[in-house]
Structures are given as C-alpha cells and as structure tokens.
Amino acid sequence: MLCPICVLSFLVxxxxxxNVKNISLTMPNVHPDTEDSTFCTSQKLNSTIYLxxxxxxxxxxxxxxxxxxxxxxPGSVDPYWNCGETKNPCGESIPKIIYSWALNATPFHLPKxxxxxxxxKSQINYLVLQIHYTHNFHKNQTDISGLNLMxxxxxxxKLAGILALASEGLIPPRTITTLETLCQIKENKTIFPxxxxxxxxxxxxxxxxxxxxxxxxxVDHWFLLGKKNPQEAQLFCPVVNRKPVTFGxxxxxxxxxxxxxxxxxxxxxxxxxxxxxxxxxxxxxxKGTPLRMSYCISTRV
Numbered sequence: 593m594l595c596p597i598c599v600l601s602f603l604v605x606x607x608x609x610x611n612v613k614n615i616s617l618t619m620p621n622v623h624p625d626t627e628d629s630t631f632c633t634s635q636k637l638n639s640t641i642y643l644x645x646x647x648x649x650x651x652x653x654x655x656x657x658x659x660x661x662x663x664x665x666p667g668s669v670d671p672y673w674n675c676g677e678t679k680n681p682c683g684e685s686i687p688k689i690i691y692s693w694a695l696n697a698t699p700f701h702l703p704k705x706x707x708x709x710x711x712x713k714s715q716i717n718y719l720v721l722q723i724h725y726t727h728n729f730h731k732n733q734t735d736i737s738g739l740n741l742m743x744x745x746x747x748x749x750k751l752a753g754i755l756a757l758a759s760e761g762l763i764p765p766r767t768i769t770t771l772e773t774l775c776q777i778k779e780n781k782t783i784f785p786x787x788x789x790x791x792x793x794x795x796x797x798x799x800x801x802x803x804x805x806x807x808x809x810x811v812d813h814w815f816l817l818g819k820k821n822p823q824e825a826q827l828f829c830p831v832v833n834r835k836p837v838t839f840g841x842x843x844x845x846x847x848x849x850x851x852x853x854x855x856x857x858x859x860x861x862x863x864x865x866x867x868x869x870x871x872x873x874x875x876x877x878x879k880g881t882p883l884r885m886s887y888c889i890s891t892r893v
Contacts, residue, residue: 611744612644617660617721618738620671624725628656628863630676634666634720640711643752645701645742648693655737656726656864657694657791657826661687662708662716676862681720688716688886689754691739692872694791697827703786706876707748726864752874753783753882757845758889759869763795763858765851771860771869773845775888782838783883787828787874788818793867795849795858796822801871803835804842812842817873822847828874837875843888845871 615635622631650658663682667675675681690708691700702708710716721738729735759771777783790799800819804812815833837843847869851858858867875882 611746612742613744615719615741615743616738617719617741618649618736619721619723621734621736622672623734624727624729626728627726628676629725629728630674630722630862631672631725632667632675632681632720632722633672634663634668634718636718637711637716639745640709640713641743641745642707642709642748643690643741643743644707644748645699646691647699647740647742648697649739650693650723650737652696654725654735656724657692658724658737658739659689659722660691660739660741661720661722662690662710663687663718663720664715666718666720675722676724681722686886687720689756689872690719692754692789692791693739694826695824697825700787700828702752705748706750706752706786707744708752709748724862750876750878751882752876753886755843755873755875755883755885756887757801757843757871757873758887759845759847760860760889761869762860763849763851763867765854765856768848768850768852771847771849773869773871773888773890774842775890776842777837777839777883779883779885780839781877781880781883782836783875783877784836785817785831785834785873785875788831789826789828789872789874790820790822791826791868791870791872792822792847792849793864795851795854795867796847796869797850798822798848799845799869799871801843801845801873803833803837804844805835806840828872843873845869
C-alpha cells in the first residue's frame with residue numbers, strides 16, 4: 593500500500609525525558625544569482641551529541657531540496673560556498689547523509705532510543721547544510737533557510753544511519769519507463785530499517801524500495817520497504833516491513849517515470865529540469881556503528 597499522510601505518530605519521541613536542546617543550522621543570508629544554485633554552510637561540533645529530530649525551516653517557493661551531511665572536515669571554511677554539481681560538501685572526506693528534505697515535508701522525529709551520534713567521539717566533526725535553489729533571487733533578496741536539529745547528550749543505544757539508493761541513466765521521450773538500483777550489503781553488520789523517503793523531479797510517478805534475503809535453498813525472498821508518489825511531500829514515512837537487513841542481503845529501488853509529454857531525452861542530474869531517482873532508507877544498528885556505505889548508485893538496468 594502507498595504511504596498515507598505519513599504523520600509521524602509512529603515516531604513519537606519522549607523528548608521531555610532527554611533534556612533536548614536545539615541547534616539552528618541555516619544559510620547566512622545567501623543570494624542565489626543563477627538558476628540551480630547550490631550553496632553549503634557548515635557548523636563545527638565541539639562536543640559529542642545525539643541528534644533525535646529535524647525541523648525544516650524552508651519553503652518550496654525558494655528551495656528545491658536541502659540535505660544535511662556529516663563530515664570529518666567541511667568542503668570550505670568560508671561562511672558559505674558554492675557546492676553544486678559534483679563538488680563534495682565534505683571536501684576530501686566522505687560525506688554521510690543525515691537528513692534530506694523537499695516539497696514542504698514535515699518534521700522528522702526518530703524513534704525512542706534512536707539517534708545520529710555526531711561530534712568528536714564519532715567520525716563526524718562538522719554538520720554541513722546543502723541547499724539547492726531552483727530559481728535566482730531578485731536584487732537584494734537573501735535567504736536564511738535551513739532547519740533546527742534537536743539533540744541530547746544522553747547516551748542513545750541505537751545509532752542511526754541513512755543509506756541512499758540512486759540511479760543514473762537517461763529517460764527517453766514519450767514513454768513510461770523505470771530506473772532501478774540494486775546493491776548488496778557487504779559489511780558484517782545488521783541494520784534495522786525504520787523509515788524511507790523518496791525523491792524525484794517532475795517525471796516521477798512512483799518510487800518503491802525492497803530488501804531481499806536468500807534462504808538456505810538459494811531462493812530470494814522480497815520484502816517491501818515502502819512506496820510513495822514522489823509528487824507528494826517528500827517526508828520520511830514508516831517502512832512497511834521492518835525485517836532486519838544483514839550481510840549478503842540486497843536492497844533495491846525502482847522509480848517509474850512518465851515522459852509521455854516530453855519530446856526530448858531527460859538526463860539524471862542535479863538540475864531541476866533534469867531527473868533524479870532516489871530512495872532513502874533510515875535505519876539503526878543495535879551494535880557497533882552504522883554502515884560505512886552511505887550511497888548505492890546504479891546505472892539504468
């Protein structure tokens with residue numbers, strides 16, 4: 593079944609017992625002067641904290657999407673910088689996705705005892721906010737979009753991670769076609785998916801994600817994680833099946849694209865006139881640290 597309104601009641605977090613505080617991570621009055629501008633800004637973490645909720649402060653009127661990355665070092669020490677196209681928001685270090693938002697999605701609260709561990713005692717020393725702006729701004733118009741991150745210093749025993757499944761490819765005109773991603777868990781860890789989020793641009797009609805497990809007879813068993821119309825608010829929704837995913841299991845995402853009204857090919861790329869096929873899996877681990885892998889990208893299959 594399709595994810596309904598996805599009210600996050602399933603993620604009720606008893607924040608009153610965690611002594612929750614707030615970090616504001618926003619753009620410092622940036623001025624996008626071209627279409628599809630992408631800017632980043634960073635904040636250093638001086639103590640180890642556990643992120644338990646995300647409250648976006650952005651509007652679809654201005655912001656195409658925003659992402660929060662965890663970095664060992666940011667891509668720049670400037671108050672903000674251009675981090676579009678293929679530029680790594682974490683410079684030479686490996687970026688870890690912590691949060692993503694688009695289409696006026698509502699706040700995201702993690703389940704009880706689940707949190708993103710960040711700070712000096714983790715591999716994440718900086719939070720980097722990346723915002724993609726659809727249009728250029730008028731003269732003297734600036735932006736302070738971003739989000740509030742709710743955190744506690746109280747130890748949380750289930751550490752969260754995000755795995756992004758994405759597909760590259762080319763979408764032919766005047767067709768209904770699919771883009772797919774398939775990846776295998778190659779780390780000796782068990783993850784527990786609890787939420788999913790989808791992302792496409794205007795051609796996307798349905799995005800679905802699955803996990804697969806091979807039994808002792810070599811038969812693959814498929815489990816639906818979730819599916820959703822990407823033209824609706826692109827918020828995190830509860831997964832349909834919370835079966836653990838472990839070493840050797842596979843994850844798959846499929847995007848259905850409708851280009852019947854277009855007369856030209858559409859590439860998968862960062863521009864708002866391009867397309868994307870993304871399925872984000874929010875999960876936690878009960879032992880050790882989250883997966884080293886943050887992305888799984890496939891060409892069209």
